[in-house]
Amino acid sequence: MQSVEELLRNSQWAEGLTEDELDRALSGTIERLVPAGGYVCMKGEPVNHWMGVIDGLLKMASHWSTGKTTSLAGIPTGGWFGEGSLLKDEVRRYEVIALRDSRVAYMNRATFRWLLDHSIAFNRFLLTQINERLGQFIAMIEHERLLEIDARIARCLAGLFNPILGPGAQRQVEISQEELGYLAGISRQRVNQALKLLEDQGLLRIEYGRINVLDVDGLRRFGD
Numbered sequence: 001m002q003s004v005e006e007l008l009r010n011s012q013w014a015e016g017l018t019e020d021e022l023d024r025a026l027s028g029t030i031e032r033l034v035p036a037g038g039y040v041c042m043k044g045e046p047v048n049h050w051m052g053v054i055d056g057l058l059k060m061a062s063h064w065s066t067g068k069t070t071s072l073a074g075i076p077t078g079g080w081f082g083e084g085s086l087l088k089d090e091v092r093r094y095e096v097i098a099l100r101d102s103r104v105a106y107m108n109r110a111t112f113r114w115l116l117d118h119s120i121a122f123n124r125f126l127l128t129q130i131n132e133r134l135g136q137f138i139a140m141i142e143h144e145r146l147l148e149i150d151a152r153i154a155r156c157l158a159g160l161f162n163p164i165l166g167p168g169a170q171r172q173v174e175i176s177q178e179e180l181g182y183l184a185g186i187s188r189q190r191v192n193q194a195l196k197l198l199e200d201q202g203l204l205r206i207e208y209g210r211i212n213v214l215d216v217d218g219l220r221r222f223g224d
Contacts, residue, residue, distance in 0.1 A: 004031045004105050007054045011080065012167060013129075016121020028111025032104050040096040040104055041082070047092050049106040052080040053168070056102020057175060059182055062094045073136060074099075074183045076160045078168020083126055084133070086112055099179045132164040149186060151223025153194035154203070156184040157211065158219035174210045198222070 008014055008025055017025065031054060034040050040051060040058055058075040072094060075081055085092050086109060098104075115122045136159065143155050157180065160169050181191040195211070198204050203219050205212040213219065 001055060004029055004054060007052055007078070007105055010168075011052065011078070012164070013080070013122055013125035016124070017115075017119055021115065021119055021122075024114060025107065025111060028114075029105050029107040032106060034098040034102050034104055036098055036100045036102075038098050040098060040102070041092055043092055043095045045092050047082065047085040047090070048109050050080065050082050050086055050109075050112045051096070051107070052105040053077050054103040054105050056104070057099045057179065058102060058104075059097050059099050060094055061097060071183050071185050072140070073133075073165075074156070074160050076166040076169040076173075079166045080129070081133075083112075084130060087126075099175070099182060128164060132162065136162065136165065147223050149190060150194040150197050153180065153184055153186065153191060154198055154219040154222035156180065157204070157213065158216055161213070161216045171213045171216075172207075172210055173213060176209055180211075 002010070005026055008022065008029065014022055014025065034056075041047075041049070043062065053075055055077050057077075058079075060072040060075060060081065061069060062072060063069045075096070081096070082092075116126075139155070139159075143152050147155065157173070160166050160173060160175075177191045177195065178188045180195075181188045184191065186194075195204065195206055198219070199206055201218070201222070203213070203215045203222065205214060
């Protein structure tokens with residue numbers, strides 16, 4: 001089980017930092033344990049941290065006063081998020097919830113801003129990260145409008161293996177069918193049907209409390 005320091009040192013944004021810059025990042029980052037169902041951050045609150053998943057699985061979502069809710073993205077181990085809100089200096093426009101017990105790194109605003117002002121490598125990473133997140137959201141809209149449910153489940157699962165947004169994801173994904181349903185906005189029963197179809201296609205293997213992904217590229221192409 002990796003530590004906060006290991007998460008930071010292994011993160012892509014840290015590759016181009018000097019040792020002094022990395023020490024500054026470490027000193028400005030703390031760890032919090034968020035239980036399953038707990039809030040990592042809440043919609044409408046001031047944005048004071050950039051966050052990364054040391055271990056666990058999170059869901060980025062938006063809830064409205066009408067009672068309607070939508071899931072925006074899954075954030076697996078190794079993923080970082082919240083840079084857009086920090087750069088825009090606005091209240092948070094979404095919430096992030098732990099789908100299971102998760103350890104989360106919180107880098108304070110001052111440290112994030114210092115890295116932004118002093119590290120070209122850090123800025124380059126943020127450009128790549130924001131561009132990748134934009135592509136993820138565009139694909140999500142496309143999938144919801146054009147793909148059948150089975151293909152949407154396949155793409156949702158494949159999305160956890162994005163090398164930029166989820167570099168720490170393992171092929172054996174510890175995720176329940178209910179959790180996958182939360183991410184895809186689909187009922188658990190319908191997720192079960194889709195997973196059985198994908199298993200028959202040789203793309204994954206269903207195990208108790210987890211899914212063993214056998215062909216990520218196949219999941220990305222499913223339904224084309």
